[in-house]
Amino acid sequence: MNALFLRQGSEKQEFIPLDPQHVKLYACGPTVYGLIHLGNARAAVVCDVLYRLLKEMFPAVTYVRNLTDLDDKITRVSSQRGISALQLTQEMIDRFHQDIQVLGVLSPDHEPFATEHIPDMIHIIQILLDKGFAYQAQGHVLFEVSKYSDYGQLSGVSLDQMMAGARVEVAPYKRSPYDFVLWKPGQEGQEVWPSPFGPGRPGWHIECSAMSQKYLGDVFDIHAGGMDLLFPHHENERAQNCTALGVQEFVRYWVHNGMLVINGQKMSKSLGNVVTLYDALTLFPACVIRWALLSTHYRQTLDWTDTLLQQTEVCVKEVASVLEPFSQIPAQGDVDPEVMTFLKDDLNTPLALGRLYQWANALRSESFQKQEKEIPSLKRTCEFLLGSVPTLRLLQVLSEEEIEMHLSKRRAAREAKDYDLSDQIRDYLLQNHVIVSDTKEKTSWHYEKILK
Numbered sequence: 001m002n003a004l005f006l007r008q009g010s011e012k013q014e015f016i017p018l019d020p021q022h023v024k025l026y027a028c029g030p031t032v033y034g035l036i037h038l039g040n041a042r043a044a045v046v047c048d049v050l051y052r053l054l055k056e057m058f059p060a061v062t063y064v065r066n067l068t069d070l071d072d073k074i075t076r077v078s079s080q081r082g083i084s085a086l087q088l089t090q091e092m093i094d095r096f097h098q099d100i101q102v103l104g105v106l107s108p109d110h111e112p113f114a115t116e117h118i119p120d121m122i123h124i125i126q127i128l129l130d131k132g133f134a135y136q137a138q139g140h141v142l143f144e145v146s147k148y149s150d151y152g153q154l155s156g157v158s159l160d161q162m163m164a165g166a167r168v169e170v171a172p173y174k175r176s177p178y179d180f181v182l183w184k185p186g187q188e189g190q191e192v193w194p195s196p197f198g199p200g201r202p203g204w205h206i207e208c209s210a211m212s213q214k215y216l217g218d219v220f221d222i223h224a225g226g227m228d229l230l231f232p233h234h235e236n237e238r239a240q241n242c243t244a245l246g247v248q249e250f251v252r253y254w255v256h257n258g259m260l261v262i263n264g265q266k267m268s269k270s271l272g273n274v275v276t277l278y279d280a281l282t283l284f285p286a287c288v289i290r291w292a293l294l295s296t297h298y299r300q301t302l303d304w305t306d307t308l309l310q311q312t313e314v315c316v317k318e319v320a321s322v323l324e325p326f327s328q329i330p331a332q333g334d335v336d337p338e339v340m341t342f343l344k345d346d347l348n349t350p351l352a353l354g355r356l357y358q359w360a361n362a363l364r365s366e367s368f369q370k371q372e373k374e375i376p377s378l379k380r381t382c383e384f385l386l387g388s389v390p391t392l393r394l395l396q397v398l399s400e401e402e403i404e405m406h407l408s409k410r411r412a413a414r415e416a417k418d419y420d421l422s423d424q425i426r427d428y429l430l431q432n433h434v435i436v437s438d439t440k441e442k443t444s445w446h447y448e449k450i451l452k
């Protein structure tokens with residue numbers, strides 16, 4: 001299979017980019033008010049595989065993943081913690097970058113901040129007002145859903161379902177409960193920006209509309225994100241862009257990844273079962289986490305269980321043990337064609353991982369010459385799928401990047417005078433054979449000698 005196929009609705013469609021020389025991809029990034037959870041990590045890893053695949057297949061790819069650093073949740077958490085919104089978002093952006101880098105997720109080509117694109121959002125809102133798709137009321141600007149007859153086509157959610165599911169907010173300033181916010185007045189203590197519609201803050205959906213359009217143009221190839229964003233976020237983005245631009249579609253292909261559940265249960269704060277990526281990384285090596293995140297097809301629900309992780313760890317160890325005698329040989333050459341074929345079929349990562357595993361195991365009984373010949377490509381395929389080449393040492397001890405991640409968390413704890421947490425992290429590192437020593441000037445670390 002040479003072409004890439006992506007499932008759109010009920011059928012797989014061949015992916016034909018607008019410009020075969022340059023593919024354009026947008027993904028909704030995190031709202032940076034806390035550490036990302038495994039559901040966010042799944043979205044990032046799925047998009048990373050897609051990005052790597054596109055880079056392999058096309059001469060140029062531009063990948064944009066925004067950062068939502070402007071949200072009421074940010075105001076709430078920063079005031080709870082007694083720090084500014086800017087301090088909170090900077091801390092969480094650093095933590096987000098550290099955590100997903102450990103997972104081998106490549107950086108996007110552009111990572112725009114919402115707060116740096118307010119004029120672009122105001123520009124689109126003004127067009128929507130001028131064209132009669134939006135109206136002003138009590139300091140708000142609202143998108144008038146009834147003016148856009150295509151509303152609901154992307155998600156398949158009807159207006160009746162919206163009402164029944166109470167997924168719309170009734171407010172006195174709205175002409176209809178379905179109408180959604182483009183601009184709103186700030187609440188007490190919130191930063192506001194000047195605009196022709198009065199000082200205020202943008203709605204969430206207009207952020208992505210403005211940033212995708214700015215970096216990728218009016219119509220672009222692929223928009224990715226979690227299934228939970230399909231309605232209302234992507235439905236509203238589509239309403240905004242298509243009406244402002246006067247186009248039928250602004251995105252040619254959508255890639256929505258399914259949810260991640262913990263032991264069959266939806267992750268939620270009220271159940272107390274939210275697992276952050278950081279927490280998962282303290283229990284299992286990054287390549288095991290990444291393999292497990294890709295072990296279920298991206299459109300299906302992924303059930304995160306201890307059994308899944310234990311089985312995955314066995315698989316990763318077996319691949320690592322085949323590679324172990326060849327640590328000096330670099331990753332080189334082409335990604336395995338069978339793996340490519342599976343990925344081109346709507347990103348079938350479970351079959352691609354299965355092929356990787358079987359290939360490595362089959363090599364175990366081959367001659368040394370054959371092994372030596374195939375190892376560079378096997379390693380290259382590992383890098384491609386897993387973000388790194390698994391080694392037995394990495395599976396036994398923490399990687400340098402992981403250690404730096406723990407140490408930065410410890411530094412933050414010490415700065416906040418949370419010495420209990422700081423000691424817990426030092427003890428955790430010690431259990432994992434990493435010795436931390438503090439002097440007045442700096443903190444250094446080394447692996448426990450026995451494992452060197």
Ligand SMILES: [Zn+2]
Binds near residue numbers: 027028029
């Ligand atoms: Zn978005």
